[in-house]
Amino acid sequence: MALDWLIIGGGIHGVHLALVLRERCGVAAERIRIVDPHDRLLARWEACTAACGMQYLRSTMVHHLAPDPYDLLRFAQRSNAEPHHFHGRYQRPSLAIFNAHSQTLIEQHRLADITLRGRVCGLRRHANDWQVETDHGTLVAHNVILALSIGEQLRWPAWAHTARATGAPIYHLYEPSFDRRCITPGSTVAIIGGGISAGHAALTFSQTANVTLVMRRPIQIAPFDSPPGWMGPKELRRFHAEPDPSRRRAMIAGARLPGTMPVELAQAVTSAAQQQRLRIMIDEVSAVIYRDGAFTLSLNQQSLTVDTIILATGFLPQRPGQPWLDETIATVGLPIAACGYPIVGPDLQWAPGLYVTGPLAELEIGPVARNIIGARHAGERLARGVR
Ligand SMILES: Cc1cc2nc3c(=O)[nH]c(=O)nc-3n(C[C@H](O)[C@H](O)[C@H](O)COP(=O)(O)OP(=O)(O)OC[C@H]3O[C@@H](n4cnc5c(N)ncnc54)[C@H](O)[C@@H]3O)c2cc1C
Numbered sequence: 001m002a003l004d005w006l007i008i009g010g011g012i013h014g015v016h017l018a019l020v021l022r023e024r025c026g027v028a029a030e031r032i033r034i035v036d037p038h039d040r041l042l043a044r045w046e047a048c049t050a051a052c053g054m055q056y057l058r059s060t061m062v063h064h065l066a067p068d069p070y071d072l073l074r075f076a077q078r079s080n081a082e083p084h085h086f087h088g089r090y091q092r093p094s095l096a097i098f099n100a101h102s103q104t105l106i107e108q109h110r111l112a113d114i115t116l117r118g119r120v121c122g123l124r125r126h127a128n129d130w131q132v133e134t135d136h137g138t139l140v141a142h143n144v145i146l147a148l149s150i151g152e153q154l155r156w157p158a159w160a161h162t163a164r165a166t167g168a169p170i171y172h173l174y175e176p177s178f179d180r181r182c183i184t185p186g187s188t189v190a191i192i193g194g195g196i197s198a199g200h201a202a203l204t205f206s207q208t209a210n211v212t213l214v215m216r217r218p219i220q221i222a223p224f225d226s227p228p229g230w231m232g233p234k235e236l237r238r239f240h241a242e243p244d245p246s247r248r249r250a251m252i253a254g255a256r257l258p259g260t261m262p263v264e265l266a267q268a269v270t271s272a273a274q275q276q277r278l279r280i281m282i283d284e285v286s287a288v289i290y291r292d293g294a295f296t297l298s299l300n301q302q303s304l305t306v307d308t309i310i311l312a313t314g315f316l317p318q319r320p321g322q323p324w325l326d327e328t329i330a331t332v333g334l335p336i337a338a339c340g341y342p343i344v345g346p347d348l349q350w351a352p353g354l355y356v357t358g359p360l361a362e363l364e365i366g367p368v369a370r371n372i373i374g375a376r377h378a379g380e381r382l383a384r385g386v387r
Pocket of ligand 1: 010011049120
């Protein structure tokens with residue numbers, strides 16, 4: 001029998017949309033399934049945030065997984081959480097309280113019971129439904145939500161590929177097998193990257209190891225991943241008035257602030273450097289040699305010798321879901337822009353009953369699409385359309 005709703009991806013976006021379907025659209029739990037390859041929901045989120053050691057989210061207290069924006073605040077009050085769980089001018093929630101709240105929602109709505117373990121590898125139109133191939137079998141659903149992210153597409157610089165191929169201790173911070181215990185006390189570590197992940201990792205790893213943060217340019221400060229106007233109508237009105245997807249893509253690129261960190265993290269990193277708890281080198285790696293248990297990094301102006309290299313170089317921006325989604329696009333004739341991303345309507349439908357969120361919804365939601373607020377915008381559109 002066909003499912004009513006199948007959500008592909010059990011991350012921040014997939015879980016939020018499942019909660020929107022349950023709470024705002026009144027869809028019964030047995031009519032929804034989430035499919036994800038991990039043994040628990042939010043596994044990628046938990047792994048990435050734990051890997052870099054981040055303590056507070058970059059986003060604010062109204063950006064979380066419950067449909068009601070004040071639910072996290074009420075959760076904190078109910079559980080008598082200490083005031084330090086909300087930090088600074090933007091009231092950024094601690095990772096601890098964000099995760100506790102998320103798990104409570106998952107339990108309350110029994111989302112684990114409606115989650116199927118599997119990786120989708122094919123999607124076809126099947127009469128008026130969607131036929132979804134997974135590595136654990138075939139599913140059929142009236143409606144499918146693609147909640148894929150770019151979080152599995154790690155960016156490895158070319159010089160790093162070669163070193164990794166020899167088995168040398170060079171890791172991407174967000175590779176699933178990364179284990180912080182590879183950084184032994186007193187070892188020397190180079191962290192490559194200049195954004196928020198690099199900043200958090202530098203502070204965390206410098207508690208046990210001798211860390212050098214190698215960044216292309218001095219620390220760049222920004223409160224969020226894009227200017228706050230993009231979270232609401234101030235910038236989005238202009239964005240939605242633009243019909244040309246290529247110009248929308250250019251607006252997204254212009255609005256994003258990659259390689260930046262909020263001021264409080266920047267201050268913590270700078271002060272750690274001043275107190276010689278870590279070192280900052282403004283330079284770029286051009287090559288690396290691994291010999292006799294040590295790396296020699298050739299930078300443009302100097303060189304550096306370390307035991308371990310950690311890449312905080314982020315993700316590749318290409319459209320997620322390759323290669324199986326490419327085939328769906330070709331066979332179903334789904335519209336895509338020159339950048340390869342979906343052209344969808346305001347209700348986020350790419351074809352009847354096929355919805356997108358996250359990066360796949362960028363050309364409709366704008367530069368914040370990948371963030372938690374992007375999931376909330378997608379939830380708003382879904383709730384409006386389904387009701
Ligand atoms: C360290 C870190 C901190 C961040 N902090 C913030 C923050 O403070 N505020 C904010 O707004 N944003 C933040 N972000 C950005 C963003 O909110 C997160 O990356 C978030 O996890 C994105 O949610 P998602 O559901 O799109 O992706 P994910 O959490 O990556 O989940 C996607 C899921 O889909 C699954 N999947 C992929 N392909 C398939 C397939 N073929 N079949 C089935 N399942 C599949 C994946 O395995 C994964 O489980 C942060 C990102 C990182 C990396």
